[in-house]
Amino acid sequence: MRTDGDHMNGTDAEHQIVELAATTRTPWQAGVGVIAPYDFALDRELWRWTPDDVSLHVTRLPCVHVPVTVDQAADLSREEHVAPAVRALLAPEPLAVGYACASGSFVHGREGEQRLYQSMVDAGAPAAVTTSGALVRALDALDVNRIAVVTPYVDSVTDRLxxxxxxxxxxxxxxxxxxLLSHIWRVTYAEVSAAVHSVDRPDAQAVFISCTNVLTYDIIAPLERELGKPVIAANQVTMWAVMRAADRQAVAHGQSLINVAAPSAA
Structure with a gap:
């Protein structure tokens, strides 16, 4: 049974809520846009690098009925697909837009990545980041130029990287x-970790795990401790760079990249 004291406490609390609502504005939550491939399955992983005061606005590129090959990557990078995706994200006024696909941003080489970046800016992105562009900036920030590489791809796609x-x-x-030609998001942490250990060499300054559909958040820090060197991954570099472009800081513990100062996102 509620006592008079309980009733007074509840009433006081209600008054405080009313007073707070009357005297303060609802805090504005900054946002960043993310363009992902149609088969992207790791939205939750992106959120884990996202600070509490930032929202993610995620959209997908159109579906193409082909396996994970060079042809798929090329289709995902086409301006006629990317530009509408950027414009679809602009209504909530994101601070930056990230293109979260590794193969789609490296498939046509350095010039292709630059064209992709420019198509995002031309479509209205206030600041733009691609996964492969973010990778290069991450390596610069870590002062690394010799790496070992793990991918989920067939050889023809890995060769493009x-x-x-x-x-x-x-x-x-x-x-x-x-x-792999499909269902890349089903690769387990154990499989990724085994691949990283198999490919690491003493002369590699870091290890890169490609593809934004590969789950990596929880194993980056343990792998760095085991190998004694930075381990970076596609989703990680994307979120690190897009948060920097939005003047925010990505969130993670024990991941070397997250704590380094980033060069300009331009």
């Missing part, structure tokens, strides 16, 4: 691809 890195004068000491 290696060529893209070579254009940026990044040496790949070794690489491994898992040869």
């Amino acid at each position: 290696l060529s893209y890195l070579a254009e940026h004068r990044v040496e790949v000491t070794s690489s491994v691809g898992l040869g």
Whole structure:
């Protein structure tokens, strides 16, 4: 049974809520836009790098009925698909827009990544980031130019990544691809960790795990402790860069990249 004291406490609390509502404005939540491939399944992972005062506005690129190949990556990078996706995100006024697809942003090399970036800006993005552009900036921020590479791709797609890195004068000491053509998001932490350990070499300054559909958040810090070097991943570099472009800080513990100062997102 409620006592008079309980009733007074409840009433006082209600008065405080009314007074607060009358005297303060609802805090505005900043947002960033994310463009993801049609088969992207890891929205929750992106949120884990997102600070509490930022919302993610995520949209998908149109579906294409092809496996994860060079052809798929090329389709995902087409301006006629990317520009409408950018415009679809502009209504809530995001501070920046990230293109969250590794293969779609490296498939046509350095010039292709720059065209992709420019198409996002031309479509109205206040600041733009691509996964592969973010990768290069992350390596610069970590002062790294020799890396080992893990991908879920078939060899033809992995080769495009290696060529893209070579254009940026990044040496790949070794690489491994898992040869997957679909359902990449089902790769387990154990499988990713085993691939990282298999590809690491003493002369590699860091390890990069490609593809935004590969789950990595929880294993980056343990892998860094085990290997004694930075481990970076596609979703991580994307969120690190898009938050920097929005003048925010990505959130994570024990991940080397998150705590370094980033160069300009331009």
